[in-house]
Amino acid sequence: VSTLPRCVELLREYIAIPSVNPMHRDDVPAAVAGERRYAEHVAAQLRALGLDAAVIGSGERASVVAEARPVGAGGPPLLVASHLDTVPVDGMEIDPFDPQVADGRVLGRGACDTKSGLAALVAALERLLPTGRLRRPLVVVGEADEESGSRGVRDVLDHLGERRPAWVLATEPTELRLVTHHKGIAHARLVARGTAAHASRPESGRNALYAIARAALALERLGERLSARVDPMLGPATLSVGMLSAGHAPNIVPDEAWLIADRRLLPGETLASAQREIEAAAAGADPSVRLDWCIEGKPCLATPAEEPGVRECASVLEALGRDPHPAAAGFATDAGVFATYGVPGVVLGPGSIEQAHTAREWVAIEQVEAMEAFFVRLLEREPGS
Ligand SMILES: [Zn+2]
Numbered sequence: 001v002s003t004l005p006r007c008v009e010l011l012r013e014y015i016a017i018p019s020v021n022p023m024h025r026d027d028v029p030a031a032v033a034g035e036r037r038y039a040e041h042v043a044a045q046l047r048a049l050g051l052d053a054a055v056i057g058s059g060e061r062a063s064v065v066a067e068a069r070p071v072g073a074g075g076p077p078l079l080v081a082s083h084l085d086t087v088p089v090d091g092m093e094i095d096p097f098d099p100q101v102a103d104g105r106v107l108g109r110g111a112c113d114t115k116s117g118l119a120a121l122v123a124a125l126e127r128l129l130p131t132g133r134l135r136r137p138l139v140v141v142g143e144a145d146e147e148s149g150s151r152g153v154r155d156v157l158d159h160l161g162e163r164r165p166a167w168v169l170a171t172e173p174t175e176l177r178l179v180t181h182h183k184g185i186a187h188a189r190l191v192a193r194g195t196a197a198h199a200s201r202p203e204s205g206r207n208a209l210y211a212i213a214r215a216a217l218a219l220e221r222l223g224e225r226l227s228a229r230v231d232p233m234l235g236p237a238t239l240s241v242g243m244l245s246a247g248h249a250p251n252i253v254p255d256e257a258w259l260i261a262d263r264r265l266l267p268g269e270t271l272a273s274a275q276r277e278i279e280a281a282a283a284g285a286d287p288s289v290r291l292d293w294c295i296e297g298k299p300c301l302a303t304p305a306e307e308p309g310v311r312e313c314a315s316v317l318e319a320l321g322r323d324p325h326p327a328a329a330g331f332a333t334d335a336g337v338f339a340t341y342g343v344p345g346v347v348l349g350p351g352s353i354e355q356a357h358t359a360r361e362w363v364a365i366e367q368v369e370a371m372e373a374f375f376v377r378l379l380e381r382e383p384g385s
Pocket of ligand 1: 083113114146172173
């Protein structure tokens with residue numbers, strides 16, 4: 001006889017449906033890649049609860065959008081977004097898709113990041129909907145591709161069109177802390193072009209490795225200058241060169257070299273401004289270095305404490321005896337992507353980022369149950385109350 005709470009049963013169901021984000025790799029087996037199976041499963045569950053659910057997106061990279069508008073509840077909806085994708089499962093020390101329950105924990109890929117967030121929400125809706133206790137318009141979203149390109153958010157907002165949400169709650173492992181701030185992420189690739197020559201006659205070539213090395217050191221100095229740019233919630237802007245490559249053989253002067261830098265953005269910084277700073281530093285270091293690309297991983301999140309979503313979440317957390325103070329996270333989320341489309345948001349969910357993406361990913365059952373209780377309280381309130 002199962003004595004597991006409903007939210008844990010749902011979480012085990014969700015973990016058993018692989019939804020690995022291939023993250024631009026071509027060696028992730030088709031049997032586990034993509035979000036469509038999981039999206040279809042959740043859509044069927046939400047339809048059974050009376051929601052108007054659609055599976056959207058192309059190919060295997062599907063998202064689910066389900067809308068509920070209780071009789072008499074007007075105004076723009078609250079949108080709860082819980083990304084469907086997980087990171088790949090290479091090197092895991094547990095069976096990623098056969099969820100085990102032990103010592104008050106559920107283990108499996110996505111247990112913490114972030115299938116427990118959706119399990120808590122669906123368990124809460126199973127309590128609220130049959131008894132008519134949902135008091136606000138709600139959009140439940142399971143979006144594809146949070147871990148890589150955020151295509152799911154764009155698909156979802158296209159699908160909703162004029163039905164713009166009032167605010168978004170993105171479930172991510174924050175241990176139920178109310179996260180209103182995180183940095184944005186940008187990656188930039190620099191390329192140096194030189195001229196190959198025999199290594200015995202280096203003066204007859206132009207060494208691209210030396211050029212990219214000068215650019216790398218210029219970026220180190222740029223990073224030091226950026227550390228003086230500090231946000232009170234988020235700390236300093238940062239820059240780190242994470243990859244660098246050059247050369248074909250020791251006896252050839254390299255004709256090409258590249259590096260990739262990681263830049264963490266503060267509110268007020270843009271992809272364009274970060275790109276200009278990197279380009280200027282590189283050009284000053286060596287004229288043969290060019291910017292190949294600069295792309296945004298995720299935008300930053302900086303939601304003011306006065307926003308209704310922040311106030312409502314704080315009030316529910318307080319009622320549950322939990323810390324209601326706005327906090328910053330060290331990771332970036334789809335709430336930042338929603339914010340760039342004008343939808344303010346918060347990040348709040350069960351589990352700790354310490355266990356996300358790990359070889360033995362787990363979530364504490366207590367956290368999932370607490371998140372279900374949070375959703376029950378939030379969703380049975382009138383908006384703004
Ligand atoms: Zn996540």
